[in-house]
Amino acid sequence: MAKSDIDIAREADVKPITEVGAKLDIPADALRQYGPDKAKVSFDYLDSLEDRKDGNLILVTALSPTPAGEGKTTTTVGLGDGLNAIGKKAVMALREPSLGPCFGVKGGAAGGGYAQVVPMEDINLHFTGDFHAIGAAHNLLSALIDNHIYWGNELGFDERRVAWRRVVDMNDRALRDIVCSLGGVSNGFPRQTGFDITVASEVMAIFCLSKDLKDLEERLGNIVVGYTRSREAIYARDLKAQGPMTVLLKDALMPNLVQTLENNPAFIHGGPFANIAHGCNTVSATRAALKLGDYVVTEAGFGADLGAEKFFDIKCRKAGLDPKAVVIVATVRALKMHGGVAKDDLAAENVEAVKKGLENLGRHIRNVGQFGVPAVVGINRFTLDTDAELAAVKEYTEQFGVEAIECNHWAEGSKGTIDLANKVVEIVEGGGAQFRTLYEDDMPLFDKINTIARNIYGADEAIADKKVRDQLHQWEKDGYGNLPVCMAKTQYSFSTDPNLRGAPTGHVVPVREVRLSAGAGFIVAICGEIMTMPGLPRVPAANSIHLDDEGLVQGLF
Template sequence: MKSDVEISQESRMDPIVKIAAKLGIKEDQLEQYGHYKAKVQFDPKVEKPAGKLILVTSINPTAAGEGKTTVTIGLGDGLSELHKKVALALREPSLGPVMGMKGGATGGGYAQVVPMDDINLHFTGDFDALTEAHNTLAALIDNHIQHGNQLNIDPRQITWKRVLDVNDRELRQVVVGLGGRTSGVPRQDGFDITVASELMAILCLATDLVDLKKRIGQMLIGYTYDRKPILVSDLHVQGALTLLLKDAIKPNLVQTIEHTPAFIHGGPFANIAHGCNSILATQAALHFADYAITEAGFGSDLGGEKFMDIVSPKLNKTPDCVVVVATARALKLNGGVNKNELNQENLAALADGVANLKRHVANMRQYGKPVVVAINRFSSDSEAEINFLTQYVTNELQVKSAVINSWAQGGKGAIELAKEVVAACEQPADFKPLYAAGTPLLDKIKAIVTKTYGGSDVVLSTKAQTALKQIEKMGYSQLPVCMAKTQYSLTDNAKQLGAPTNFIIHVSDLQLKLGAGFIVALTGKILTMPGLPSHPAALDMDIDENGRITGLF
């Protein structure tokens, strides 16, 4: 079969004005970036019955592949096949994974958003604007200290790092300010990847430009020598930073290979941030379509939980249906099969591995919403394996399921899933939050660990205990929790697959994100600046004299 980039390059795209017209978006609401992509201006406050919201999540990602984005896009095309008015709301890819190990985030095979190469590279420049705004703030902080430090900022307690949208382990810890008095105050600093920036989270949680500026002003950047918090508003630069993001806040509109409209906007990682596309993009999909499909990063233990507990309250809308993506291959890996033997039928391993799926389905069902399992079929899956998995979901988990093959068949391979989702969206459901807003901070963390991960307790490091006391003293313990945890396991140990129980989650630090409105709990060995693998994807990429790209996936 052709590669993803070859399929994308050979697809016939409709002009973006035609895609917009499908949703009733007028041409004067578009800011076009060429013929096939545009930013959309709309007023989210306009009264209109909201469409149905479908959240797509999955089991824990594995080296076997789950194809969550491919399923999400295929589902959108499948609903289009049923003549439904549908729009996708997805995250933008980060260049770190694109050039690293994971690859892009535009789907695969015949279930892709296009232009795939543009979206996976610089797209409309949103991430570049975020990087510049973030680092402008870093420069303004150091400049304030250089020119008298009227705010009495302690350079040793600056919490605002610098960022790049690159996987670069060398920049995790750096020393800045070397070179004498005219080059600043020497201090230890570091870089995060752009998608870990609080500005990225704020962009995705802001409801309009005014809210964006307000949130930026509330960001915590450090402390004074006597431990008083310093906010961006103390520097009086929230206006300048908002100015740099005036275009980045507008949702981007593109299309699938089958011409289903897709809003792609924002891209926080779900293992180190909240892992969902922007509220504005989701609102646009809900506003203009009857069915809005959005995808949360990684599994239900990360992006799924965060969508429910962090995003939904700010969106003022909970999902009408949740789709959990699973593959026989990934479940066999969870059942102990070596990744080199996944093409061989192994019902025993599958029977052991389905415990992981059971946990993820339970995670989403506890919110009171109907769940549909999407069994993403690979060509190596045997009929016996697919039959076993289908029967397990029906008999043991007692939820609906559908086998999907949108990678090879596009929307036609997702029609059965689309029918199940339409039916699920009509079921009555009452949303049940995982924890009440007034729950103490440590109890909120324990609720996530016990109710979502299947663990038994939480242990805080000395640093985290100190941070907890400081947060409680400052009066911010009422904020929701954003767990930073490995995506590969329900535990904080990436190698512990399946569905373990009675384990302990180790919290190394608690970080206040006042602009985003949540508290990040760092667990295990989670890193906010990833590194590149031994064979990064960049080694296989090229472009010829005609501008034709190869190796991008």
Template sequence: MLSNIEIAQAARLRPIGEIAAAAGIPDEALEPYGRAKAKVALSWLHGLTDRPRGRLVLVTAVSPTPAGEGKTTTTVGLGDALTRISERAMICLREPALGPVFGMKGGAAGGGRAQVVPMEDINLHFTGDFGAIAVATNLLAAMIDNHVHHGNALGIDVRRITWRRVLDMNDRALRDTVIGLGGTGNGHPRESGFDIVVASEVMAIFCLATSLADLKRRLGRIVVARTRSGAPVTAADLGAHGAMTAVLRDALAPNLVQTLEHTPAFVHGGPFANIAHGCSSLIATEAALRLADYVVTEAGFGADLGAEKFADIVGRRGVQADCAVIVATVRALKYHGGVDVPQLPVEDVAALERGLANLDRHVRNVREVYGLPCVVAINRRADDTDAEIAALIAGAERMGVRAVAATHFADGGAGAEDLAREVVRLCDEGGAAPTFTYPDEAPLWDKMRAIAQRVYGAADVTGSASVLRAVETLETEGYGGLPVCVAKTQYSFSTDAKLRGAPSGHVVDVREVRLAAGAEFVVMICGDIMTMPGLPADPAAAHIDVTDDGRITGLF
């Protein structure tokens, strides 16, 4: 079979104006970036608020494994399948980050016959949104150090500057740095570090803002440091939020592309769910809901991360899903059942049965904690046996949900039509309103405990004395009503990436607490999760190349 990039390069893309017209977007609302991608003007999108909303389908998954689950592929395949069964559908995806593209994960435009295109553009730079987010973040960092250098009128305690610079690249050497060396002309030496762009608060704000005015308000509220007396210093105190908004103005308009089958797709924003809130932009999602009857979106990693944050962070902004799709593969469940990667292609129904515990907890979380009806999408591979598929379907039935096998990777939308019909049925059937993991009024530590116990199956949460003091300070300063955003490994319900299946009774240790006042949540960093990843031993970048005539190869 052809590789993902070969399939994408062989596709015949329609002019983006045709895709926009099919979605009801007029030509005057487009800002084209070449022939196959465009931004849609915010001024036009804000005029859609009087239209009725469509139905929102949230695609999530079992806990990730080295075998891959295909959540983005399923999102694209389901969107195409809904179009094939005569529903007006759109897709909302996050933009890929260059760090993972060049690292372990590779591209994030889907796979096989279920991709958004132009694949190379989407995976490499796209329309420059991440560059703008990096510039805005680093501009604020530069203005902090510049303010201190030129007299420090705000009385910033240089030991308590918390704002970090960012880079859209995995670079472990920049996690912890010392800046300002070289004499008085270079500022005050201090410890600092870099995060990856997708972990930055500016990225979260970008994806949660509803307008330029809301973006500027949120940017102004960012707390970057403390004074010598402990008072917070904000971006607005430094006068930085106006220029930051100017840098982000054009980026805030969502990007319109198409699938291989020409279903319109917004690809906009890109926070990771293991270190941030993991969902595409509110602006793109709201716009799609006014333009289509069904909108398929994804939340990053497993349902314990992205789906929880969609429910508890995005849901509190008034955007809630009508149903969920939990992506599972035979290989992933065998892995959670104890099979190591080399043996995954070998039939092993017993291991799959053991691995169903992971799926079962995700199903229970989606239905009982987040209050959403759901279907299990079996992203079927050619080497999955009939016995394994039958065992997975039977296991889901015991959980009280349907499991539908889909072959969209190989067959495109045609391979996911049964899944699409089940999604329509669930949405038609309706149900109780979505729910939250914890109430707004709960203290921050109780919110963290509720996530750990109700979603992760943990016995309790712990934190050092400094972590507990930080939480107490945030409560005292009035931030106790904010939701919690947990940064932890995506590979396990615990904070130990090696614990497969559905571990219970473990303790979740909170290593660090960060206030994201502009994004309006509190980040709890757990275990050994890093907000600046490193490259693997064999990075994807080592296999990416370009031919003499400009054709990119090796991107996957």
């Protein structure tokens, strides 16, 4: 019987985090330790690195996800280990897992097999408490809003237009739409509101895009929390909320340092979802990694249509990052599903289904090319994949001038990614990257949405009713027209129909709602039926998670 990820992680020869930091020349006194195997890196030390030359930034993305699994985080870890194995000073920069998917359907986000970051259980659960701090800061602002209204509403909130919801880091569909403040005068004024999952919070986005505490505080103050009856914006700074929110986040903003199973350094920090948020780890961790390593391997959530697009158009635009190469992760299993094969039938060889499903990979390759960054396909190999199926993938990608390289990091660790690591170095040293964003800052907001819908999703157009368009026009008049857009859309399809796999064309992208994230610095366009508070599946992963007789966690993956 094959060992589970958690069993493999427990058998790891974990080094003291001070030894891992020493690989990057981080002095022990610059680490704020959370036990022997994880630490935060102090701002004072990171500030001292400002004049260092940046390393080379590598993005790992993927084709559109399927229930068959793609292994994007696993490949990110495997590639980081592989680069170290060939003598490069490489660092990984990953997102923190949310409790929602850990107890829902997707599981954690610490890699898998012999390409994991550890301590796996801590990372997938409470870790260093960052998400708790983000949730607390968000809900403090919620409490301050309702408290202000209760004590006389000096700012003139129109209670129908309070824009700030609450958050919890758990999938809980019952909280999507609620009425708060019931129970009489002493409990405040009843109004309709709701909860989002913490990883969809604007505070999470701000946390991940802030370069330091000063920037964080300014962004928090810029949050638009509601409007007056005359439609004047009310900001978090009007409630004097940015100060106490920053206090709650001051330690959390320091990047977290952990290690892989091969004792290589990895930053894990921040974790917005890519289907409903911008899907990238923190700017502070990425910038730290770029100063400390020659190669930095980072990931963006879900497929390249979501995570990679937002990485380029939001994170790189805002943080001034200059990516040098992209790895697009693909699996034969996922390609078969995009080719129409049911999950229960994936074990049988089906080259024709692979070829049909390759349309999905092809669109992702073309999409990445629009950003001017050269790509390579990493085929995350599974045991039952056949040589004929793998050959079909490799032959297909040649038409794009992109090499597809077989990877076996799940079973072999760094040994399984040596070829991919060498190819990434070849791409970087070739100097072919000419990074560009998909659209200019001054393009009208709805045109930005349409550009993404057409150029990335293959849609005929985006559609929205007059209320949505009028709201976008108003924001343009208010000075927010130069912001990028963050598309909230199902991750399973280029369309807004999660069941439409492959590379559909001729569809439309309905935008049902738009939200202003003035502090984060983008506009969120909520498309189709996507929810900012997920629900649990019929049989959640939580049903299998428990402590065994030895007090060890079982069922976490």
